[in-house]
């Protein structure tokens with residue numbers, strides 16, 4: 001971690017800002033045809049169905065410049081985890097370094113949305129956001145993640161109001177997050193606008209739940225389509241492509 005002085009544009013005013021340069025803790029990098037995923041460690045949720053090794057502290061601190069050396073210039077970059085927004089200054093430092101590298105890379109943040117607020121979104125202008133909404137019902141969300149979903153719901157409204165390129169996704173988990181819940185989420189989203197919505201098929205880990213049947217996912221997609229124009233599922237559009245390879249571990 002090294003402190004430096006940065007001059008820059010912030011909220012449309014030119015003035016010097018002093019920031020503490022901080023590094024994210026990264027566990028590994030995975031590459032696919034069009035994307036490099038940076039797996040960041042640590043998460044503030046405790047999702048009962050989580051299979052990510054990155055929810056705990058692992059990996060090592062690494063700068064955006066060091067990361068950029070591993071990432072081919074033609075790949076978009078996804079910051080995932082774990083939860084990349086846990087320490088906003090670390091994340092902003094990393095993004096700033098990645099943006100300064102050659103090539104016009106698309107940068108995507110995959111987030112649980114709990115830490116996105118107006119100030120952070122102002123700093124994230126131009127970044128694509130993939131936000132998870134685990135459940136609409138507050139009780140169910142609290143039971144599943146250990147946290148309230150109020151901030152996640154407001155983050156989705158803000159992303160829309162601030163005209164971000166973003167999508168919302170929900171994991172279909174048999175007996176827990178099923179079509180009626182997904183219908184509630186789609187209705188909530190449609191009250192904001194015609195938001196892109198993706199339904200993910202749960203990947204079983206242990207005996208928490210089973211893999212959803214194809215007809216269950218199709219049913220959920222059809223239900224969400226009653227409210228929204230752009231609904232996809234991980235069956236036709238995989239988030240983790242088959243040819244994804246780990247290129248570095250830390």
Ligand code: SF4
Pocket residue numbers: 043044045046047049050051052054055081082083112
């Ligand atoms: S938000 Fe993601 S990484 Fe964190 S506990 Fe939930 S599923 Fe795991």
